[in-house]
Amino acid sequence: MTVTAEVIAVAADGAHRFAKPRRNEIRLIEGLGVEGDAHLGVTVQHLSRQKKDPGAVNLRQVHLIHAELFDELAAKGFAVAPGELGENVTVRGIDLLGLPEGAVLALGNAARVRVTGLRNPCKQIDRFQKGLMAALLNKAADGTLVRKSGVMAVVVASGVVRAGDAVRIVSAPAAFVALPVV
Template sequence: MTRASVVSVGLDSAHRFSKRPVDSITLLEGLGIEGDAHFGRTVQHRSRVARDPGQPNLRQVHLMHAELFDDLAALGFEVAPSALGENVTTRGVDLLGLPTGTVLALGQEARVEITGLRNPCLQIDRFESGLLKAVVGRDDAGELVRKAGVMGVVVQGGRVASGDVVAVERPPRPWAPLEPV
């Protein structure tokens, strides 16, 4: 069995679609990723700030599974880590199958609590035409499936780098499924 790990980390100080891959990122408790445009206790996503700038920032860290890139490559899309705006790219963790409130231990210190799903937007198609349809699908029951990663808040700070181990700590049952945040 492959151990769960961090494949890549990225950040960007401006509100651009893609992040810049870096060697490591520093997570600060309750705030997010130092130097990233989404850093803060209150919402930083521009459209959400316009609606209500005082709402809590449930999107401090964007995590995406590298297995999605494998699936996209099979469809003819070439997507690299951080290109879709994620801060942390993982491998070996079923991010989309985790319940709300799951805590991911990233490396030696950092811990991120999963708050919900990323809701893919039209910017994905601006990045590469047809990609939005590839990251949004339907399950066997016809329900919408969002595949573009999960969002979380920093509950314990620390440095995170590619190669770091990821440990999954699910909350007590009953589990609440992930919803878009």
């Protein structure tokens, strides 16, 4: 595939807070995640998931959101900026939610991430802006729940990522597998 998109913003936070401050650049570390981010690690770092299974593999090393979501939310009266939903990388020009499980994205010159699944929106979203969680969920024609709050990935090649960097799909599994919730 040759889809090309762009990184709009990058963010990281060493503490477990809902929103992440924007940075000029972030460094992705193979097998771990975003350097200096609270979710860096081989095992799960999300506090609610640590309580359930602290030794589980961290499939949520990097959180990516499509900037088009912010446009959609603005049309519904919500003002959301990059990093405010806790994402590390905001991109424009690629259908993140339509990617298959296992798709590999190139972020900038060297960094590569493998998409592991969908982010499941949580109640913290409504604490940020009342009613926002409902705006991040939808129902498909068949009645299934559509989660729109981005995708999660693991780092498969280290590298620095900055706003303005290209985003490319570099590989995808031959058989399409819809993204699970991770």
